[in-house]
Amino acid sequence: MNNSIQWRFSTIAFSFTLVGVVVFLQLVRIQFSPQVEDFREQGNSYSGFWRTVYPARGQVYDRWGHLLAGNRTVYQLGVDLNHVDDPAGIAFALNLVLNEDYARVYQIVSQEPTDTAVYAVITDFVTPEQVNQIKQLGDTIGVYTSEAASIKSLDGLVFTPHLMRAYPEETLAANILGFVSRNGEGYFGVEEKYHDLLAGEPRTIWFSTDPNKVEQLPDIPPGANIVLTIDREIQNMLEQVLDDAVRGHGAEAGTIVVMDPNNGEVLGIAVTPRINLNDYWLYPELISGLIPFNRGISKAYEPGSVFKVLTIAAALDNGNIEPGTLFQDTGAIEIGGATIKNWNQGAWGEQDMVGCLQHSLNVCLAWVASQMGPSDFYSYMSAFGFGHTTSVDLAGEVSGRLKTPGDSDWYVADLGTNSFGQGISATPLQMVSAVSALANEGKMYAPHLLRSLINNGRQYNPQPQLIGTPISPETARTITLMLASSLENEASISLVPGYRLAGKTGTAEIPTPYGYTSNVTHTSFVGWGPVDDPAFVVYIWLEKPSSSIWGSEVAAPVFRQVVEQLVVLMDIPPDDVREALGY
Amino acid sequence: MIKAAHTTILQAYQNAPWRSQYQAFGILALSVVMVAIVAGIYLNVTARAATIGREVQSLQEDILTHQRINADLETQLARLSSTSVMEARASAMGFRPLSNGSIVYLKVPGYAGRQGAVFAPPPDPAYSDSVTLPDEYTETLYQWFGRLVRDSDAGAVVPQQTTFLEP
Numbered sequence: 001m002n003n004s005i006q007w008r009f010s011t012i013a014f015s016f017t018l019v020g021v022v023v024f025l026q027l028v029r030i031q032f033s034p035q036v037e038d039f040r041e042q043g044n045s046y047s048g049f050w051r052t053v054y055p056a057r058g059q060v061y062d063r064w065g066h067l068l069a070g071n072r073t074v075y076q077l078g079v080d081l082n083h084v085d086d087p088a089g090i091a092f093a094l095n096l097v098l099n100e101d102y103a104r105v106y107q108i109v110s111q112e113p114t115d116t117a118v119y120a121v122i123t124d125f126v127t128p129e130q131v132n133q134i135k136q137l138g139d140t141i142g143v144y145t146s147e148a149a150s151i152k153s154l155d156g157l158v159f160t161p162h163l164m165r166a167y168p169e170e171t172l173a174a175n176i177l178g179f180v181s182r183n184g185e186g187y188f189g190v191e192e193k194y195h196d197l198l199a200g201e202p203r204t205i206w207f208s209t210d211p212n213k214v215e216q217l218p219d220i221p222p223g224a225n226i227v228l229t230i231d232r233e234i235q236n237m238l239e240q241v242l243d244d245a246v247r248g249h250g251a252e253a254g255t256i257v258v259m260d261p262n263n264g265e266v267l268g269i270a271v272t273p274r275i276n277l278n279d280y281w282l283y284p285e286l287i288s289g290l291i292p293f294n295r296g297i298s299k300a301y302e303p304g305s306v307f308k309v310l311t312i313a314a315a316l317d318n319g320n321i322e323p324g325t326l327f328q329d330t331g332a333i334e335i336g337g338a339t340i341k342n343w344n345q346g347a348w349g350e351q352d353m354v355g356c357l358q359h360s361l362n363v364c365l366a367w368v369a370s371q372m373g374p375s376d377f378y379s380y381m382s383a384f385g386f387g388h389t390t391s392v393d394l395a396g397e398v399s400g401r402l403k404t405p406g407d408s409d410w411y412v413a414d415l416g417t418n419s420f421g422q423g424i425s426a427t428p429l430q431m432v433s434a435v436s437a438l439a440n441e442g443k444m445y446a447p448h449l450l451r452s453l454i455n456n457g458r459q460y461n462p463q464p465q466l467i468g469t470p471i472s473p474e475t476a477r478t479i480t481l482m483l484a485s486s487l488e489n490e491a492s493i494s495l496v497p498g499y500r501l502a503g504k505t506g507t508a509e510i511p512t513p514y515g516y517t518s519n520v521t522h523t524s525f526v527g528w529g530p531v532d533d534p535a536f537v538v539y540i541w542l543e544k545p546s547s548s549i550w551g552s553e554v555a556a557p558v559f560r561q562v563v564e565q566l567v568v569l570m571d572i573p574p575d576d577v578r579e580a581l582g583y
Numbered sequence: 584m585i586k587a588a589h590t591t592i593l594q595a596y597q598n599a600p601w602r603s604q605y606q607a608f609g610i611l612a613l614s615v616v617m618v619a620i621v622a623g624i625y626l627n628v629t630a631r632a633a634t635i636g637r638e639v640q641s642l643q644e645d646i647l648t649h650q651r652i653n654a655d656l657e658t659q660l661a662r663l664s665s666t667s668v669m670e671a672r673a674s675a676m677g678f679r680p681l682s683n684g685s686i687v688y689l690k691v692p693g694y695a696g697r698q699g700a701v702f703a704p705p706p707d708p709a710y711s712d713s714v715t716l717p718d719e720y721t722e723t724l725y726q727w728f729g730r731l732v733r734d735s736d737a738g739a740v741v742p743q744q745t746t747f748l749e750p
Contacts, residue, residue: 059654
């Protein structure tokens with residue numbers, strides 16, 4: 001090897017060595033430079049990303065397993081800024097299909113991508129049908145044109161699927177279910193009450209882009225599923241009957257509550273108005289102002305004569321009266337300086353307690369309450385649950401008002417008016433809860449809608465909660481028979497052939513700042529049956545009907561319509577059949 | 584004479600320039616081969632790990648996708664069998680709502696009536712999902728020998744089965 005060649009080899013070797021040394025020194029310098037943290041963060045940012053995983057929201061079923069609230073796929077529509085070819089075309093397409101503002105979309109899509117921003121969200125909750133329409137536009141590139149714009153390319157559009165709440169029954173049981181907003185919050189009803197259970201627990205997870213560092217996703221359990229006590233068929237029937245009644249009687253609104261008195265299971269709550277839960281954002285337009293979402297639990301009112309069943313039950317239980325106790329009705333009674341008269345201003349002469357209920361005599365009931373005295377009367381009413389909420393598992397329940405001795409606005413005269421349901425306010429569910437004691441041997445179970453909870457592969461069935469025994473079983477049976485006789489004696493329009501029922505009508509004047517109205521009323525009916533083995537309590541409330549002001553003409557026939565269908569849906573044979581079959 | 588010749592040959596062999604070069608080249612080549620083998624094995628393992636990692640990622644995405652599709656399909660099914668749709672279908676097929684007077688009731692011995700929705704087993708305190716590993720996986724050699732002796736004394740060696748824990 002001559003010197004020339006050797007020199008060249010030496011030079012090349014030296015050069016490579018020098019480069020290596022420089023690279024090595026540079027590596028060392030970087031390791032100790034102030035920018036090392038920046039480089040480290042930059043490196044980490046390429047190694048993966050954090051993502052919050054939201055578990056699927058738990059589903060809601062009726063007692064037979066029909067889905068009432070589920071989830072459906074929608075799409076978030078975004079744009080990959082590095083791949084946008086035709087901002088105007090994208091803006092035009094989204095304007096065409098989604099009615100999105102052209103200028104806004106164009107502004108988003110036209111952004112220049114940066115190191116930290118390569119993706120922008122245009123809109124969310126786009127339905128699969130709309131996505132298909134957009135994609136079809138993309139397939140007809142160059143074909144779909146108008147004078148305003150043309151679509152050359154939809155490249156860059158990104159469709160990201162995710163779940164959103166859906167209600168397959170739409171308006172059915174809307175006021176029981178409530179709804180979930182687009183940010184995942186539950187509002188009203190079951191959705192709000194059980195939000196924490198249904199929503200599950202979102203987890204933020206590190207997703208590695210390095211395949212060598214991929215780890216199994218942690219188990220993120222979906223939200224718990226719940227089974228409600230309501231029966232879809234009963235709920236549907238109640239809503240149909242209620243809508244017909246409200247329309248037929250020209251009522252302002254209406255409520256029907258059905259409960260099983262044996263365990264407190266609410267079988268249905270129908271109210272007006274209702275919304276399609278899939279269009280919940282129209283809620284303010286349909287249910288505006290002070291109208292509650294669920295009148296059954298959120299609107300307390302003075303129930304009127306339906307309350308009399310509780311006064312008589314309390315007096316029977318307290319030993320102040322018996323069914324045969326006679327009262328001489330002179331047409332007026334004075335209590336606490338206030339004169340109380342009957343609904344027709346008349347005197348009904350000698351009446352027993354069945355007659356007092358049958359003719360709904362205010363004077364008689366005020367006398368009964370005066371025989372009890374305020375202490376016992378309010379003690380019983382409190383035991384029936386008035387003045388405090390029932391703690392039903394629905395959001396938005398109110399407690400109503402029970403004025404008691406000692407309150408600054410309680411007067412002795414209130415004892416007389418409270419006895420027939422005036423000057424006391426309660427929600428329909430409170431009334432049903434109280435009356436359930438009369439229908440169930442004196443026992444009162446907490447009204448509830450949760451039948452089962454399914455979580456982590458197990459189904460939990462909470463036991464009914466006994467919340468009190470305000471009256472004895474004997475009293476309960478006695479008042480039930482009294483009310484059954486009362487209905488039969490007057491050949492009430494509420495009677496259902498084949499079934500012995502107990503019940504009471506109610507017509508309540510409405511309090512205003514200027515006193516009680518007399519030409520506008522709240523009409524109600526509370527009833528239960530079959531008398532020998534009550535399986536349901538039904539409460540009807542129609543507000544301000546225009547066809548008649550009397551509960552016996554407005555609410556009683558609605559009760560009959562409900563019970564006629566209820567006994568079919570609940571598989572309750574007529575009394576004689578049950579007796580023959582040995583039930 | 585022989586010893587001198589042997590020494591000469593040995594020296595000649597040892598000092599042969601081609602031998603030193605071969606030795607150096609051999610060591611270098613061996614090193615390269617060793618590095619190549621290690622690199623190859625590493626590359627192979629890494630590539631397989633990466634492939635499986637990608638598959639895991641893909642399967643995880645598939646699981647999420649299928650869960651989403653299942654939820655969506657269940658809701659679609661519920662919509663197709665909703666009250667209003669079923670009522671309309673029944674009506675179109677000529678069915679009408681039952682009235683109370685048109686029902687014939689029969690007593691069916693043993694029939695408990697319609698049962699509520701059951702989606703999962705109840706929480707049963709008698710059994711737990713957790714399983715114990717067989718003794719073979721956990722016991723020491725000494726413990727195994729002791730068990731063998733005890734079982735022999737008892738007359739038989741019973742194979743250990745996977746058992747459920749009872750609280």
